[in-house]
Amino acid sequence: VLLEDPSANLVASSAGPNSSDQQFFNEPPLDFAVLNNREKMNQAIDQWRSKFGKTYGPVVNGSPISTKRSISRENPSRTSEVLGHIGLASVDDAELAVRTARDYSAKWQSTPASERADLLDKLAERLKAEKFHLAALQTLEVGKGWQEADGDVAEAIDFCRYYSRQMRELAKPRRVGRAPGEVSLYHYQPRGVALVIAPWNFPLAILTGMVSAALVTGNTVIMKPAEQSSIVASELMRLMMDVGFPQGAVQFLPGLGEEVGDYLVKHKDVAIVSFTGSKKVGLEILEKASVVRPGQTHLKKVLVELGGKNAIIIDSDADLDEAVAGVVYSAFGFQGQKCSACSRVIVLESVYDRFTTRLVEATRSLHIGPSTSPRSYVGPVVDKEAFDRIQNTIMNHEADFKLAYRGEAPGGGYFISPTIFTDVDPASALATQEIFGPVLSVIRTQDLSHALKIANSTEYALTGGIYSRSPASIERAKNEFEVGNLYINRGNTGALVERHPFGGFKLSGLGSKAGGPDYLLQFLEPRVTTENTMRRGFIPSEEV
Ligand code: NAD
Numbered sequence: 441v442l443l444e445d446p447s448a449n450l451v452a453s454s455a456g457p458n459s460s461d462q463q464f465f466n467e468p469p470l471d472f473a474v475l476n477n478r479e480k481m482n483q484a485i486d487q488w489r490s491k492f493g494k495t496y497g498p499v500v501n502g503s504p505i506s507t508k509r510s511i512s513r514e515n516p517s518r519t520s521e522v523l524g525h526i527g528l529a530s531v532d533d534a535e536l537a538v539r540t541a542r543d544y545s546a547k548w549q550s551t552p553a554s555e556r557a558d559l560l561d562k563l564a565e566r567l568k569a570e571k572f573h574l575a576a577l578q579t580l581e582v583g584k585g586w587q588e589a590d591g592d593v594a595e596a597i598d599f600c601r602y603y604s605r606q607m608r609e610l611a612k613p614r615r616v617g618r619a620p621g622e623v624s625l626y627h628y629q630p631r632g633v634a635l636v637i638a639p640w641n642f643p644l645a646i647l648t649g650m651v652s653a654a655l656v657t658g659n660t661v662i663m664k665p666a667e668q669s670s671i672v673a674s675e676l677m678r679l680m681m682d683v684g685f686p687q688g689a690v691q692f693l694p695g696l697g698e699e700v701g702d703y704l705v706k707h708k709d710v711a712i713v714s715f716t717g718s719k720k721v722g723l724e725i726l727e728k729a730s731v732v733r734p735g736q737t738h739l740k741k742v743l744v745e746l747g748g749k750n751a752i753i754i755d756s757d758a759d760l761d762e763a764v765a766g767v768v769y770s771a772f773g774f775q776g777q778k779c780s781a782c783s784r785v786i787v788l789e790s791v792y793d794r795f796t797t798r799l800v801e802a803t804r805s806l807h808i809g810p811s812t813s814p815r816s817y818v819g820p821v822v823d824k825e826a827f828d829r830i831q832n833t834i835m836n837h838e839a840d841f842k843l844a845y846r847g848e849a850p851g852g853g854y855f856i857s858p859t860i861f862t863d864v865d866p867a868s869a870l871a872t873q874e875i876f877g878p879v880l881s882v883i884r885t886q887d888l889s890h891a892l893k894i895a896n897s898t899e900y901a902l903t904g905g906i907y908s909r910s911p912a913s914i915e916r917a918k919n920e921f922e923v924g925n926l927y928i929n930r931g932n933t934g935a936l937v938e939r940h941p942f943g944g945f946k947l948s949g950l951g952s953k954a955g956g957p958d959y960l961l962q963f964l965e966p967r968v969t970t971e972n973t974m975r976r977g978f979i980p981s982e983e984v
Pocket residue numbers: 637638639640641642646664665666667695696697698699700701702705716717718719721722724725745746747748778779780874876902943944948949
């Protein structure tokens with residue numbers, strides 16, 4: 441449709457039991473060109489500033505737990521500013537959380553799926569009502585820019601609405617087989633206690649996605665957020681309690697991954713581990729969770745969504761205006777700290793020089809500054825560890841490849857200028873290992889076959905993109921580019937729930953796509969009940 445009213449699709453999906461009949465609409469982004477929205481965001485940031493210094497700790501069975509140890513969370517844009525303190529759960533707290541979750545399991549499992557879905561819809565409404573408050577916190581806690589922070593809150597809302605309507609469908613038993621005298625029903629049961637371990641880079645969306653999926657399917661949940669984003673996670677916990685999730689259904693355990701995370705992964709009463717994070721930790725979790733511990737009477741289900749080394753191919757006939765803008769945003773949006781971010785751009789020889797010159801100039805124009813300012817396109821990286829790791833990576837490769845661009849970065853925070861290396865060897869560490877920062881490798885190639893070979897040559901398969909005006913090249917990319925999410929003539933980040941179900945394969949992960957039709961099934965065990973109805977002397981109803 442070329443001439444549709446542009447406002448026609450801008451209504452977000454309404455919550456409620458009948459919503460599954462309607463088309464799903466994503467929560468629309470805020471428009472910060474509107475003065476009122478800018479004022480609200482600035483006010484929300486100021487409100488957070490007035491609350492600095494509080495402690496955010498574990499909540500087990502509805503009660504806050506005081507902890508012996510805590511860590512401070514500083515604002516990565518201004519490291520002299522301490523946002524608050526995170527109370528670190530101990531192994532004893534983790535044990536109590538598992539016991540609480542296990543004891544409440546049967547009750548939660550027998551709560552009708554429609555009631556659980558109603559709670560998700562209520563949570564979506566609360567997240568929406570507190571949009572500015574939650575987005576403002578993200579600019580302070582993890583250094584997300586305004587638009588990105590709003591996008592993260594919108595995605596959390598979408599996850600709740602999408603999984604709630606999915607569960608309403610899944611809860612209906614399905615008749616399988618049509619043999620007279622026999623009724624077989626295919627239905628699902630929850631797995632038990634779900635451990636959710638989340639990363640910091642989509643601090644609300646990824647956590648909410650995993651937690652809401654586990655809960656709506658009837659599992660009780662232990663929520664273990666990343667150390668860097670535990671205040672955002674604590675806000676999610678507050679909202680979940682406010683909308684009425686039972687105290688036994690969800691336990692909040694901020695703490696050190698290698699300590700409480702490790703303890704929980706190995707726990708005999710944990711039935712499912714849903715992890716999103718780095719390859720290193722994900723692989724360790726897979727290994728540990730495969731061991732059956734004394735007293736354990738089930739096999740653990742493990743979902744791991746890991747990293748990427750995502751490439752965009754620039755074909756010889758690509759629209760370079762679009763390609764430059766798409767690559768800049770995909771590589772440097774949120775400082776390259778998205779699992780989907782573009783970190784390799786593979787350019788065909790005939791357009792290499794033209795593309796690279798323009799890419800460098802476009803990158804030079806990006807404003808670097810605090811994420812609390814709407815003017816900043818590039819903010820800080822998340823913490824000192826990330827800052828040191830990324831700086832070292834850049835330094836270590838300065839002698840190996842041409843440093844085509846590196847600008848000045850302001851002081852006072854963990855700022856790193858977007859950095860572009862050109863003529864990078866596609867087999868080098870720079871071009872094959874995930875950096876998770878604003879560092880882009882440009883790789884020169886003769887033709888599309890070679891470009892696809894390079895694109896597929898890493899151990900990851902998360903996102904990928906191609907800019908091309910050739911239907912034959914696009915067709916080849918569709919068939920040969922080994923990625924979970926392929927984007928054609930657009931940037932390769934910004935997946936939306938339902939429209940772009942998200943996730944990878946190879947060493948990028950194991951599991952069905954988040955925000956897609958198969959996701960919830962992973963949190964459930966399918967069962968079939970077959971009844972011989974002949975003995976009662978009648979043909980069963982066909983309506984089941
Ligand atoms: P990370 O692996 O360092 O940490 C993730 C979580 O694991 C944190 O909560 C951490 O506390 C916990 N953890 C750490 N060690 C643990 C252990 N031994 N046992 C149990 N838990 C442990 O990752 P991160 O730095 O938070 O996130 C960045 C990574 O996540 C990147 O590699 C990125 O690509 C990936 N990621 C992937 C996706 C996806 O959908 N595929 C999405 C976002 C991020």
